Amino acid sequence: MTPAARVQAAIEVLDLVIAAARDNGPPADRIVADWFRTRRFAGSGDRRAVRELVFRAIRACGDVPQSGRAAMLRLANDDSALAALFDGSRHAPAPIAPDEPAAPGGTAPAWLAEALAASGVTGADAAALLERAPLDIRVNALKAGIATLPEGGARTAAPHGWRYPHGTRIEDSPAFRDGMIEVQDTGSQLACMAVGARPGESVIDLCAGAGGKTLALAAETGPSGTILACDTDRGRLARLEPRTARAGAPGIATRLLDPGREAEALADWRDRADAVLVDAPCSGTGTWRRNPEARWRLNPAQLARYTGLQARLLDIGAALVRPGGRLVFVTCSLLDAEGAEQAAAFLSRWPGFRAEPPVLPAGTPRGAGIRLSPAHDGTDGFFIARLVRV
Ligand SMILES: C[S@@+](CC[C@H](N)C(=O)[O-])C[C@H]1O[C@@H](n2cnc3c(N)ncnc32)[C@H](O)[C@@H]1O
Numbered sequence: 001m002t003p004a005a006r007v008q009a010a011i012e013v014l015d016l017v018i019a020a021a022r023d024n025g026p027p028a029d030r031i032v033a034d035w036f037r038t039r040r041f042a043g044s045g046d047r048r049a050v051r052e053l054v055f056r057a058i059r060a061c062g063d064v065p066q067s068g069r070a071a072m073l074r075l076a077n078d079d080s081a082l083a084a085l086f087d088g089s090r091h092a093p094a095p096i097a098p099d100e101p102a103a104p105g106g107t108a109p110a111w112l113a114e115a116l117a118a119s120g121v122t123g124a125d126a127a128a129l130l131e132r133a134p135l136d137i138r139v140n141a142l143k144a145g146i147a148t149l150p151e152g153g154a155r156t157a158a159p160h161g162w163r164y165p166h167g168t169r170i171e172d173s174p175a176f177r178d179g180m181i182e183v184q185d186t187g188s189q190l191a192c193m194a195v196g197a198r199p200g201e202s203v204i205d206l207c208a209g210a211g212g213k214t215l216a217l218a219a220e221t222g223p224s225g226t227i228l229a230c231d232t233d234r235g236r237l238a239r240l241e242p243r244t245a246r247a248g249a250p251g252i253a254t255r256l257l258d259p260g261r262e263a264e265a266l267a268d269w270r271d272r273a274d275a276v277l278v279d280a281p282c283s284g285t286g287t288w289r290r291n292p293e294a295r296w297r298l299n300p301a302q303l304a305r306y307t308g309l310q311a312r313l314l315d316i317g318a319a320l321v322r323p324g325g326r327l328v329f330v331t332c333s334l335l336d337a338e339g340a341e342q343a344a345a346f347l348s349r350w351p352g353f354r355a356e357p358p359v360l361p362a363g364t365p366r367g368a369g370i371r372l373s374p375a376h377d378g379t380d381g382f383f384i385a386r387l388v389r390v
Contacts, residue, residue, distance in 0.1 A: 001046040004085040004092030007072060009035075009046075010053035011093060014068030017054065021064050021296040028058060028293045055292065059130045062106025062113065064296045069093065073102035108295045115303075116285065119336040120366075121373070128375035129334070133289035135164045138184040141219045142248050149175055157361040157377070158189035160219075179246035184212055186362075187286070187372045187379030191279065191330045192216040194358035194370070194384045200224040201274040204266075206317050207231060208254070211240030213279055218249035227252045228269065232259045262316050275326040276317040280310040282331035282338045286381020289374060307337050314346045318353065318389070327353065327387040329369070332380055339383030340367025346387065358386045 001009065013035050017028045026034075032051050036042055042050075057071040065071040073096065076083040086093045107113050107126040116126055139149070139160040150173040153162035163186070164170060175181045192213050197203050197220040205214045208229035218227050229252055231237045237254050244252050257265050283303055284294050314329055321327050329346070331338045344367055347355060355368035362377040363370040369385030 001042055001049075002091065003049075004087060004089060006046060006049045007053065007082065007085045008091055008093045009039075009042075009050045010057065011068040011072050013050065013054050014057055014065075014071050016068075017058065017293060018064055018068060018071075018296075021293055024297070027291070028054065058292045058296075060105055061103045062295075063104065063109040065103030066101075067103075070101060070103040073100065074105055077102050109298075111300060112285075112295060112298060115335055115337070119334055119339075121334050125373060125375040128373070129285065129288045129381065130292055131289055131374060132166065133185070133374075133380065134378070135166060135168055135170065136184060136186045136189070137162050137164065137170060137181045138189050138216060140180050140182060140215070140247050140249075142222075142250075143178065143180045149181065156186040156189075158186045158193065161186045161189050179248055182212070182215060182243075182247065184216065185380045187332070187377070187382045188212060189216060190360050190362060190372060190379065191328075191382055191384050192220075192277075193360060194330070194386055195220075195275050195277050195328045196326065196358070196386075197221050197225070197275060202226040202228075202272065204228045204230065204269060204273045204276045204317070204320055205279070206262075206276055206313060206320075207279045207281065208240060209233070209236045209279075211237075211243055211252075213277060214240060214252060215243060215247050215249050217277065218244075218247075218252050221251060223250040225251050228255055228273075229253070230255045230257050230262075230266070232257045232262075262313075263319065266316070266320055269320045271320070271322050273320045273322060273325055275328060276320050277328045277330065278310075278313050278317045279330045280306075280313050280338075282306050282310065282333040283335060284332055285334050285338075286332040286373070289380065303335070303337065307342060310338060310342050311345065314342070315349070318346070318350050318387075321389045323389055325389050326356075327389070328358075329383075329385045329387065331383050333383060334371065334373060334381040336367070339369065339371065339385075343368040343383075343385040343387070346385075350387075353387045353389050356386050356388045358384060360384075 060074045088095045199222040208214045214229040363372045372379045372382040
C-alpha cells in the first residue's frame with residue numbers, strides 16, 4: 001500500500017471504530033484485525049502503519065469524532081507530511097477543502113474531562129492518560145531462576161517488576177512459556193502488594209477475572225496458603241485454570257458467582273478471610289493508554305452503574321474479612337467517585353473498619369487511599385485503599 005492508501009485505510013477503519021463506540025460494538029483492536037483479515041494484499045508493514053494511524057487519531061480526539069476523515073484531519077492539522085497525503089490520487093483520501101472541519105481535540109468528552117478535573121486530574125496529568133503504555137512484566141517468585149529473563153528490561157518500583165521496550169516479544173520467550181514471567185502493569189503489581197498477603201494466609205480475590213492478580217497473590221501465600229478466586233464471568237474464570245498450571249501456583253480454588261447472589265454463595269467464608277481483594281469493575285479511566293477509545297464509550301449512567309456495583313462489592317467483601325483482616329479496594333480509575341469518595345462512603349457505612357493506607361514504593365495519598373497515575377508513577381492509573389477490620 002502507498003502511504004496515502006494507508007491513510008485512506010485508517011479513515012475507513014476509524015469510521016467503523018466510531019460506529020462501534022456509538023453502538024457498543026467491538027473494540028478498535030478487533031476492528032483493525034478484522035479489516036485486514038479481508039484484505040490479504042496488505043502486508044505486515046501496512047497493518048502496523050494503519051494501526052498506528054488509527055490509534056494516534058483516537059488518542060487525539062477527546063470525544064467521538066463526526067467521521068474517520070474528521071479524526072484524521074485532527075492529526076493532519078499538526079502534521080504537514082500527513083496533510084500532503086490527502087492528494088486525491090488513486091486509493092488516497094480526497095484533497096482537504098479550505099474550510100473543512102477537523103474533529104475537536106482534547107483528553108475526553110467534556111463531562112468526563114470535568115469529572116477528572118474535579119478529581120485533580122488536569123493538564124499534564126490528564127494528557128499522560130493517553131500516552132503509549134510501557135510493557136511491564138512480573139517475575140513469578142514461585143519459579144524465579146528456572147529460565148533467564150528476556151534481555152533489555154529495567155527494574156520497576158514493584159518488587160518483582162521489569163519494564164521492556166515497546167515491541168519486545170515477551171510471549172515468545174522461554175521465560176514466558178515456562179511460567180516464569182507474566183505480563184502485568186506495575187500498577188497492578190503494586191495493587192497486589194497492597195494486599196500484603198503472607199505465606200499461609202487465606203485470601204479471597206472477589207473479582208478475579210482471568211486471575212492476573214490472583215497469580216501474584218498466590219506467589220505470596222505459597223503452598224500453605226489458600227486463594228479463592230471468584231467472578232461472575234464464567235469465561236474469564238475459566239482462563240485462570242491454565243494460567244495457574246503454567247505459573248505453578250498452589251492453593252487456588254475458583255468459585256463462579258451469580259450476580260445478585262454473591263453473599264449467599266460465599267456464606268461459608270463469612271468473617272474468615274485474612275484478606276479480601278475487591279478489584280472492582282470500573283470506568284477504566286486509568287487504562288486509556290491501552291484502550292483510548294474507552295473514553296468515547298463511557299456515559300454518566302454507566303459510571304453510576306459502576307459506582308453502585310463497587311459499593312455493593314465492598315459490602316459483600318467486608319462481611320468475609322476476619323477481625324484484624326484487610327479489605328483492599330482497587331479500581332483502575334482516577335475518578336474520585338470510584339476511589340476516594342467510594343472509600344469514604346464505605347468507612348461511614350462500616351464503622352468497624354478503619355483506613356490504613358498501604359505502604360508502597362510509588363503513589364500519592366488520595367482520601368483514605370493511594371493513587372497511582374501515569375504522569376506521577378509511570379503506571380496505569382489506580383486507586384487503592386486498605387481497609388482494616390478492627
Ligand atoms: C477489573 S476486572 C478484574 C481484573 C482481575 N482482577 C485481574 O487482575 O485481571 C473486574 C472483574 O469483576 C467481575 N465482576 C463483575 N461483577 C461482579 C460481581 N458481582 N461479583 C464478582 N465479580 C464481578 C468482572 O467479570 C471482571 O472480571
